[in-house]
Amino acid sequence: MRQSLLAQSGAAPAGGARRPPWLRLPLLCCRAAGGDPHLAEPAAAAWVLLYAAAHLLDSIQDGDPPEAWWEPLGSGPASNVATGLIATCSLLLTSGPEPHPSQDLLIQDFFQTVLQMSSAQHFDLTVPSPSLDDCWRMAKAKSGAFFGLACRAGARAAGIDEALVSHYSTYGVSLGLLVQIGDDLGDLAAVKSGQPGHGLLALPMAYFMAVASPAAREKMLQSKRATNGQLEPAPGVIELLESSGAGLYLMASVHELRQKAACALGLAAQPATAFQELLELLESAPSSA
Amino acid sequence: MKLEQIVHRIATDEGFASAVRKDLEGTLAREGMHLAPDQVAALRAALQDDIELSTRLGGASSPDVWHSPQFEPQTS
Numbered sequence: 001m002r003q004s005l006l007a008q009s010g011a012a013p014a015g016g017a018r019r020p021p022w023l024r025l026p027l028l029c030c031r032a033a034g035g036d037p038h039l040a041e042p043a044a045a046a047w048v049l050l051y052a053a054a055h056l057l058d059s060i061q062d063g064d065p066p067e068a069w070w071e072p073l074g075s076g077p078a079s080n081v082a083t084g085l086i087a088t089c090s091l092l093l094t095s096g097p098e099p100h101p102s103q104d105l106l107i108q109d110f111f112q113t114v115l116q117m118s119s120a121q122h123f124d125l126t127v128p129s130p131s132l133d134d135c136w137r138m139a140k141a142k143s144g145a146f147f148g149l150a151c152r153a154g155a156r157a158a159g160i161d162e163a164l165v166s167h168y169s170t171y172g173v174s175l176g177l178l179v180q181i182g183d184d185l186g187d188l189a190a191v192k193s194g195q196p197g198h199g200l201l202a203l204p205m206a207y208f209m210a211v212a213s214p215a216a217r218e219k220m221l222q223s224k225r226a227t228n229g230q231l232e233p234a235p236g237v238i239e240l241l242e243s244s245g246a247g248l249y250l251m252a253s254v255h256e257l258r259q260k261a262a263c264a265l266g267l268a269a270q271p272a273t274a275f276q277e278l279l280e281l282l283e284s285a286p287s288s289a
Numbered sequence: 290m291k292l293e294q295i296v297h298r299i300a301t302d303e304g305f306a307s308a309v310r311k312d313l314e315g316t317l318a319r320e321g322m323h324l325a326p327d328q329v330a331a332l333r334a335a336l337q338d339d340i341e342l343s344t345r346l347g348g349a350s351s352p353d354v355w356h357s358p359q360f361e362p363q364t365s
C-alpha cells in the first residue's frame with residue numbers, strides 16, 4: 001500500500017480503479033513542508049485505512065446500496081471489517097522503524113479526529129432537520145476534520161513548527177468541505193439527468209429551508225414526501241432548489257473555501273511541485289470525491 | 290446579513306440581480322448589506338461563473354449550475 005501511495009496521482013493500478021488524487025495528501029503536505037515524503041508513509045497508509053473504514057461505516061449507517069464486495073456479506077460482517085480497518089490503522093501508526101518525534105501527537109490527533117467525526121455522525125443520524133449552520137458544522141467535523149488530519153499528519157512528519165502545521169490543517173479542512181460540496185453537486189447533477197443520487201443533498205436542502213418562504217418550504221416538503229425522501233428523479237425538488245439560488249450559494253461557498261485554503265497554503269508551503277499539486281487539488285476537489 | 294440571504298435575493302429579485310451584476314459592492318452598500326471582503330470576492334467569482342455558464346449554454350435564463358464542467362462527477 002505504501003508503495004502505491006507514493007505513485008503519481010490519477011494513475012490506475014494494474015486491474016484497479018483510478019485513485020482519487022487526494023489520497024496522497026499526507027505525502028504532498030510532507031513534501032510541501034520540506035520533508036521527505038517517505039517519512040509520512042505510515043501516517044498516509046493509516047489515513048487511507050481510516051478513510052476506507054469511515055466510508056464503509058457511513059454507507060451502512062446511511063442505508064446506501066452496498067458495494068459489490070460486501071453485498072453478499074451483509075451489513076453486520078461489513079461493520080466488523082470496518083472495526084478491523086481501524087485497528088490496523090492504529091498498528092500502522094506505531095509501525096515505523098524508529099519512533100518519530102511527533103508520534104504521540106500523531107496518534108492522539110488520529111483518534112481525537114475519529115471521536116470528532118463520530119460525534120458529528122451521531123448528530124447527523126439523530127437530528128432530522130438540521131439548520132444550515134448545523135450542516136456546515138457537521139461537514140466541518142466530518143469531511144473537514146478528516147482532510148485536516150491528513151494534512152497535519154503529513155506536515156508534522158516533515159518536523160515543522162506547530163504554528164505552520166495549523167496552516168496545513170486549515171488547507172485540509174477547506175479541501176474536505178470542497179469535497180463535501182462536490183458530493184452534493186454531483187448528486188444534484190445525477191438526479192437532474194435522470195440517474196439515482198447517493199446522498200441527501202444536505203447543504204442545498206438546508207440552504208433552501210433557511211431562505212425559502214413558508215409556502216415554498218411546504219411545497220418542498222410535499223415534493224420530498226412524494227418520493228419518500230429518496231433522491232429519485234424528483235423534478236419538483238430540483239426546480240425548487242434551482243429557483244432558490246442553491247447552486248449559486250454553493251458556488252460562492254466553493255470560491256470562499258478555495259481562497260481560504262490557498263491563502264493558508266501560501267503562508268506555510270514552499271513553492272514547489274507539491275505546493276502546485278495541492279493548489280490543483282482545490283480546483284478539482286468538487287469533482288474528485 | 291448572511292451570504293445565503295443575499296444569494297436568495299439575487300435568485301428571486303431580477304432587479305436586484307441585475308444591479309448586483311453591474312456593481313456588486315455598490316449595490317450591497319446601497320441596500321445596507323454587509324459581507325466580509327472574502328465573501329464579496331467569492332460571490333463575485335460565483336456570479337461570474339454563472340454568467341460564463343449562461344453564455345456557454347446559449348443564454349439560458351436559468352443557468353444550469355449543476356452541470357458546470359467543474360462539478361461533473363467522475364467515474365472511478
